[in-house]
Amino acid sequence: MKLKKLSALLAAGLLCLTAVTGCSQTPAAPENEATPTPSSDVTTMRVATWNIDSKAHPDIKEMSNIIHERGIEIMGFQEIDILNTRNDYDMAQDFVNDNYPYVHFAKGRDFADGYFGVGTTSTLEFQEISSVPIESTGSKATKTLERVVVEKEGKQIAFYVTHTSWENNDLRRRQFTEIIERLAADPVPYKILVADFNADQSLYEYDIFKDNYNIANGKDGVWFDSFNGEDDSMKVMTVDNIITTKNINITHVETYHSDMADHDLMWADIELLDEAAPMIEHDRALGQDVTATSTAEDSHPYNMVDCDDKTVWQSGEGEQEVILTLDRPYMAKKLNIQWGEKAPEAFHVETSLNGTDYTAAADGTKETTEIALNGEVKYVKLTLAAVEGGSQIATLSLFGEWITPTADSDANLLVNGDMESEEGWTLTDATTEGNAKFALAYEEAEAGNKAAKITKTGEEAGDASIEQTIEVKSNERYQLSFMHKTDTLHSGNFCYEVNQMDAEGNTISTHLAKLTDNLNMSAEFRKFDYNFITAANAASVKVALHVVGEGEGSLWLDQVSVKEVVPTECVYVKADKTTLKVGETAALSADILPKTANDIQMNWVSLDESLASVDENGTVTAKAAGKVLVGLLSDSDLLAESYVLITIE
Incomplete structure (x- = not known):
């Protein structure tokens, strides 16, 4: 199986990426300034997301009619049952009809002696399909990230669907950053992510995406309460969203309420611009947890990490301690601080991996706006000298590299895991x-x-x-x-x-x-x-x-x-030829990221052996006319898959 480095995969993108740093700090455009009108030949789409709430036993065929009536071309759905005791039929297949001939289900977990997960229904044919689990530690349900590639008017779009966890912010931040890394690795130029994000504690949760992506729910300050059920643990109901790369213009957002589900259908009209998405170095502090000794009324510590230099954290009186908690350790490079009108005469920076044992990193003054960091960092503590009237920070940014995990040993930590004796258990x-x-x-x-x-x-x-x-x-x-x-x-x-x-x-x-x-x-x-x-x-x-x-x-x-283990993050299967005649062959190759991933064993497969076979070396042999998905499939209940479409003439 052929493996490529991450840098090589990024270089394979169809459009060049322009590197800039941090969130925009230029003044906002006047509120009455209209979005530039695209040329009449711009590619447009209507995309959607809907948590269909399988526990309510919804009418899937009626849901399909609803999205068709609204002109939706491709939709991601969450909470769908497949052949389990709660819904003993293939709910995903009920989306298949003349209007939506293309459907894929991605398993999040086994459930109730069947399956449960997310999926995509589309008017556009799938050129590629994959799904790879996302980190779900602490969740009551394991999660996955589905990806399908479609094409419209010559433009390739990677359409992602997921359903992140409701249990706690800490877990969601880890999931969000993992998804951001996967989208950044994707060579397809246009990317759309739809999900029930379960971001139910604060509108700030979406700020983690803001430097590289446009957000539909919250666009221009307009928020939709897409959850229509009752849950006392939720502080906001804006849990569903559609997120795009910045070479996609979101022009309109709308929801539709149905009594069939406890979430509203959400859709967005988008334009695929004829330009590359600007690739900003991701600010690792965005949307992360930040606390402070004191905060003035009408202010919040999150104002430091919301990708908006016009919102300012204002402290109370006295010496202040600010702690930034990242979702995971990063190989830190620098800490940037944009002070407000009131800055301390002196401050001290410390870093930590466990939140208990801190190491001194640097000292600064009110003139200091950048601190060099070196090494793995998960926590950053700033101790600010007292300022009359309190200190102010407009933005607190941390830049650093994603750390690929390593597995130092493949030894089983359990005693008698093979159950050959009674020892250990x-x-x-x-x-x-x-x-x-x-x-x-x-x-x-x-x-x-x-x-x-x-x-x-x-x-x-x-x-x-x-x-x-x-x-x-x-x-x-x-x-x-x-x-x-x-x-x-x-x-x-x-x-x-x-x-x-x-x-x-x-x-x-x-x-x-x-x-x-x-x-x-x-x-x-x-x-x-x-x-x-x-x-x-x-x-x-x-x-x-x-x-x-x-x-x-x-x-x-x-x-x-x-x-x-080193978890698998991305699997991209390619074929040297995607159109064959009966009897001809094609060679498959796979890019698995990171290249050291060792948590999943995958095998070459054909999803229709009557049309094409795939041998252990990834050689496809065409048997009969038709279209078939071929690629890699994992050999355990931790499902990972990646396929490419082959047309046989």
Whole structure:
């Protein structure tokens, strides 16, 4: 399989990218200044996003009629069920009709003995399709990022769909920055991202995109409350959005309310400009968490990191401490400060990886606007001398390089992960009442190999698990992997738990994963993988595999491991020829980023063997006339895929 460096992939873009630094600090255009009118031959599109709320059992065919009536050409949808116990049919296929002949479903997770995820429905044919998981540590549902490439009037557009997590801001910031890195790596010149972002705590959450992207919900200060349900934990309802590169002009945004879902349909009219998207060096501070000792009324610390130099953080009286918390460590280069009218005579800068142990970085005065930084940084602390009337900061920016994870070892951190002996694991029964009983045994599962077998007797509800606690490194990526099968249990009877703890043994709630109903259970062994990132203060992880709920039966577990990994971020499959005659061949190649990724094993496949086959070397052989997707598919329930369309004449 051919691998390219990130720099080579970026160089393959169809349009040149102009490098500039930071958010724009030029005065805003007058409010009455109209957007320049494009030429009459500009390419236009109408794009949309809709969380279809599968739990409400919506009428998908009626939804398809609604988007057709509004002239939508391509739409991303979230929360769709496929052949599970909640909706026992392929909901994505109900979008397929004469108006929308092209549909793709991207699995976020196994759910209720079926599947759950996101997808795309389109009037435009898919030239490429891929989906790769995004980091979901601390979420109750693993997430994915879907990408389809379409073409209109000779222009290629990469259309992305995702559904980021609701559990906490810390997780969403990690997901947002990961998505930004993937979009930056994409060689296609026009990029559109649609999602239920679950950005329900503040309008500031979208600021992380502002230096390189246009935002539909919030354009010109107009916000749409796209969530129409009830949730007391939500502070804002502007959770759905459409985001584009800056060579795409968003001209109009609208929503449509339907009682079929708890989200409104949102669509935008866009223009594909005949120019390259300006590629700004991403300000790592944008949209990140920032706190201050004190803040004056009608001000907010987020004013420092909102990509707007006209909004200013105003402190109270006395010495001030400002702490910027990044979503992850970066290889920091510099810290830029734009002071307001009142600046301290002196200030001190410190950096940290864990938020506890800080190292002095530099000292400055009110004349200092740039501080050189060097090394990995996750936290930045500024201590400002007292200023009469309080200090002011208009923008606080941090620039640095994305750090590609490394896996220093491929050793399994668990004892007896192969289940060949009883060492390492303990059975913990948390059942407090009822007739449920649990037993742990080790028995032959396949020729010469043993597996752990947890058997539940008694129909009433119970909870028992086998578990181990292991030491881990902070700010690192790991993968929990195991083989599983059952006799009579179902998806709701299994729970996997990854409980991260600090040095004192306290659970780190923002990074706790405890997921039930997330497996497709079967009588044959299946492979399951779950990637997670450790918190900045993580010292250990408890891994627990539970049998829960009502009913009787057994769960077999084997080849259980926790290993350091380098997660896959992007997979691009290309063919040297995309049009073949019957009997001809084409060669496939793949760019997998980062090139050191080792969390997923992928194999060459054809999605229709009657039209074309693909051998282990990526050679496509055309068998019959038609159109077929060929490419790479992962071999576990951690689904990653990437295909290119081949036309056979």
